[in-house]
Amino acid sequence: MQQWLDDVSTKLNKSATGDTVDTFTGKVHETREDCLLQVQGVSVSFADAKERVHVLDDVTLSVDRGQFVTIIGPSGSGKSTLFHLIGGLLRPTSGDIVINGTSVVGQTGHVSYMPQQPALFPWRTIEDNVILAQELAGHSKKMLRQEARQWLANVGLAGYERAYPHMLSGGMQQRAAFLRALLSPHELMLLDEPFSALDALTRSEMQQWLLEQWERHRRSVLFVTHSIEEALLLSDTIYVLSNRPAHVLERVQVPFARPRQQALTLDPAFAALKQQIAGMLRQQ
């Protein structure tokens, strides 16, 4: 047992250094074929009325095609800022953001986003909410609706096509918000603490649901969470961020095989990894 643990931790250290070094040193954009998103040495500071607030400090990370990558860190460590950078709402003070091999600094419309609150539009029916991103891209509403109806059935929202968001429970609203992100024409999905507003029971249900959905569709996902357990259960790779100004403390490769089940959380290896990440966060 002990030996297995050591094995895991050496694997951890290796992956922590192995992959990031080349991006730290490299001024060259090394664009691997399967690499979808690269955040390269991004720093951000805001000029407040009184002082300059340093939010992100030389953050480097990457998401491969079909990979589920999670960012975990203390609250207020600038995770949402990172999403706004990738989404093009903000510009980094320095560094580069590359999607599909081209720099997208300050450009919107390259990612699909699922915010913390479902943020479904209350004046639109569920099916019209779900097709929003495609509608913005200029597709015809009629065709989109038909497609959306099939998808809604797939995610357990059959019969709610014409309902309005306020008629749905919190968990169902999040499913609709997830589907809205999934149906978006952009390959990279940014999920910003999507389950943080749900109660514990619904949350664990939704984790299982997301796990199934993701393993079926294998979209490229960048996920933000506070929950170490959630991160370990869902992701292939975890980036642990430090306190403000945030930098990457560790890059953790999650070794568990897929498809995964909720029961994985009871595995001793799972608990050990959880302990280790909790330790990193506590040192902050």
Place this chain on the structure above:
Amino acid sequence: MSRRRWSQAGPPIVAVLLLLIVWQLAVLMFEVEKWMLPSPIDIVTEAIHSAPSLLKHTWATLELTLIGFGCGAAVGLVVAMLLHPIPLVKRAIYPLIILSQNVPTIALLPLLMIWFGFGLMPKIVVITLVCFFPITIALMDGLMQTDRTMLHYMRMAGATRAQLFWKLELPHAMPALFSGLKIAATYSVMSAIVAEWLGTDKGIGYYMVLQKAAFRTDRMFVAIAIVVLMSITMFSIVQAIERRVVHWQAARSHQRNK
């Protein structure tokens, strides 16, 4: 449904009825002269008696109110939609919009009559000036208060400025817009009456001036009752439209009350 409506409308109706009864009894008991304060029954009798001429005047005022409100709403909407996307212009124009409300209508009307003559035009201008204000302010505030998360979502998804406005900002501002429209609807009747005080030969406002000169207090009260009813009707019409347009809001607050 009808029971709920009754439990909502019941108390105010009873209160008004009680007030009328007290009024009637007080006039009878203290033997108040009719030209000082007519009793409710006197007023109703007078209303029935002069119904044909009242109908003509009411119709004229209603026509003026509707045209004025329509113009005011259109101007209010257009001003808000033009100013919203350009913050610099908005900041420049905002004080002027407030200033437009500080000029007393009574002072403005004679001026407008000098410029536009005695016809419908100066009156419509006055009502428009009164009505556009609450609509513009409400809509601009509503547009400013767009939900941040939804805004971020739309922008990250690559929405253009026009898509942002039509698909998010405007629908999101609908409840605020209707607050402004409801205020403007009641104002429109008041300002139509004021406009009719000067330079016209029909309408409830004109009728009021006429009866005041003749000391016909009972007819004054009839006119007041008609004005009140018109205001309530205008308000109710806007409210009914609001329920249809902003259906999600009504459903939400209904849920909250349950």
